[in-house]
Amino acid sequence: MADVQTNPSIPVDSNSGFCHKTKTFQSMRPLVPLPPLSQPLSIADFTLSELLLRSSAFKSTTTVLVESSTGVHVSYSLFLSQIHSLTTSLRSSTSLSKGQVAFILTPPSLHVPVLYFALLALGVTISPSNPLGSDSEISYQVRLCNPVIAFATSSTSHKLPSLPLGTILLDSPEFLSMINGSRNGTDRFQQVQVSQSDSAAILYSSGTTGRVKGVLLTHRNLIALLAKFRQLLPETDQNQTEMLQPHPVCLFTLPLFHIFGFIMLVRAVARGETLVLMSRFDLEGMLSAVEKYRVTYIPISPSVVVALAKSDLVNKYDLSSLQLLGSSGAPLGKEVAERFAAKFPNVTIVQGYGLTESGAGGAEMMTPEESRRHGSVGRLSENMEAKIVDPVTGEALPPGHKGELWLRGPTVMNGYVGDDKATAETLDSERWLKTGDLCYFDSEGFLYIVDRLKELIKYKAYQVPPAELEHLLVSHPEIADAAVIPYPDEEAGQIPMAFVVRNPGSNIREAQVIGFIAKQVAPYKKVRRVSFINSIPKSPAGKILRRELLTRALSLGSSRL
Structure with a gap:
């Protein structure tokens, strides 16, 4: 899989990023260097490396995870120790090995991030699913990803078929002994050589058009997405520092089985931040958690932004710590953004755009100035290319014209598991991902989502x-x-x-x-x-x-x- 590299010999409009010769849009953000593809490296190793965790704010005693309902917290030291213990236990007590798939069906808990990192470090492909899914939906997903083992809870395991290596319950004494078996947090877990091109995750697209599909993402896809946070330039780092002070505390209302939640989890750990997990979302519970844990930012869906802009519940809580909302999943209307800004003048909303198929890569806002471009989802992400394609003629269009958004870059999926036909319809021979979204870029390179083509x-x-x-x-x-x-x-x-x-x-x-x-x-x-x-x-x-x-x-x- 080739990574996007901007060719300096091809003239590109410095405002929009549009190249009239190739009729493509180039990212105007600085190119982010990626590790050599030949270097064995898992997303777990990349995330947990000393360089990623080294920051002025990070200490081993810093809290990484908090359960909002109970206040139980996990320090980074304990988190790393639990990952070490679980990887060691899984290798010694099961025949689970690199390249096999683990199906995960569990509500959010403090154990889920530990499980993700341990499995990824072992080179096992994780396939998390919605624990509220119906029996038939779960059965279909299991057939798609063909797992050898499952991780569930006593409340969800009945939905799973018998698997070669069985099902391990996260709320069982067995699992607790697996994650708490070693308390030597300085030991490195037993290394497994994982290639960046190896499968890392099978995540399920929302299924809003057609039947749900299993999106195959590699370690390289996830490393490419995370690399920009490791290689922040001083200018960008300063902008983000201005938006978030003091130590970032992130409230997780997102499902951990979804691409947005999964990526935000990995990103937060990589940056040494604190994550407050909610077992289920409700508006008042979210507001209470913001006040109790002094939350500084929340990745959120647009519908919650609408609720915050309209609800009188916000007046009951001290939300003064909140500085940033990251909105994704659907376009946020200009009227809602302006109404929210009037109500919360000290809270910045940054929008982003991505698909499960693009590994959540696509476009985002990076600065306070960009966040004021209401109605847009930001500028094209680092290392990405885009086209706006006329859905009738197939012609690539310049700025200001609406068409289907095509994306290409190192975060784009390998394809759909067990569905070659759908893969061929979505990825062309040059690895352009056809998003199905009707969009346009303006003259300054800001992307606007009009709607889903199939939903017009x-x-x-x-x-x-x-x-x-x-x-x-x-x-x-x-x-x-x-x-x-x-x-x-x-x-x-x-x-x-x-x-x-x-x-x-x-x-x-x-x-x-x-x-x-x-x-x-x-x-x-x-x-x-x-x-x-x-x-x-x-x-x-x-x-x-x-x-x-x-x-x-x-x-x-x-x-x-």
Whole structure:
């Protein structure tokens, strides 16, 4: 797998990064050097190396993990000792070996990060899944990744089939003895030679379009993503230091089985930060944890940003420690960002863009100045290339034109496990990843996500992006959340239908919702049908599950428009 290297002989626009010769966008951020591909190196070794953990803020007594509900914490010294103990125990008590797959089905806990690092250090491919998944969903994922062993809890193990090396329960005395067997934190765990091209993780895409797929990421993919945090230039480091003082404390509302949560976990450990884990998300619990643990930043989904901007609960808690929100998973509307900024003037929102298939690499904001570009997800990430491709003609387009975003770079997946057809449809022969997202770059290289190509509503001869209407809907003071779907219509083909969650105490009606949107959009974009709902179904990453809403809408039967 070739890594992207910018060719200085090819003229690139210094503002947008667009090359008129190749019709590609180049990252305008400094090139991040990567270890030689021939060097044996796992993402665990890379993350836990002395260089990554050496910082002015880091000490072995620094807390790495805190369980928000109990206050139980783990120091870096104990964390490293537990990884050492678990790797040693797994090698001595099982025949688990490099290249095999471990399926992980467990709620978030202090043991999960230890398990991830131990397995990755052994060269075992981890395949974590949503513990709330149905039996059929879990069975399908197990068939995809073909694991030899599973790690679960007493509450989830019943969903798993019999595997060659069995299932180890994280809440069992056996596992506790495995992680606590050695207390010599200075010893290095027994080394396994892992190639960077070896498989590291099989993570599951959200399945919002088509059946869920197993995304295969290598150690090289993850190292390339993490390397930019190791090689921070003084200028960038200063910008990040300005955004986060004192010692960073990160509240984890993200699922650890998802790419966003997994990468943010590895990143935080690499930087010697403190992570506060929530077993399940609820808004008031999050606010309480911010106050109790003096949280400085939270990686978060846009729906939570909306809730923070609108909820009066925030007034009950001391949130003065909070400085930064990292929003990803879906575009954050300009109106919401501005409303949040007015309510929390001392909290910066930085947006980013990535897919499971891109190893979470894509675009991000890096400075306070970039964070003020509301509506954008930032500039193209280090070592990445992009194209904006006309979905009809296949022509690569310049800045200011909308088309499908294609990405290429060292974080892009190897492919889908057990699905060569889907891999060929998503990765072309030159390893361009077709994201399926309708996007554009502006003249300064900022990326804007319009919507999913497959989710565009085809109203007569027009295309209507649901996200645009959703951003307008949640800007209404009486609407807590909203989703828009394509509803079948004999005359128009499809019409925009809105599912709306009212704010507490609101009695907003369908006609008011329709009129609110009609005043702000072209006639073909108008919402023509409204249904009120208690909550919007979403994936763990915060993406709207439109298929569930469409099924619900069709079950409601015909109604007046």
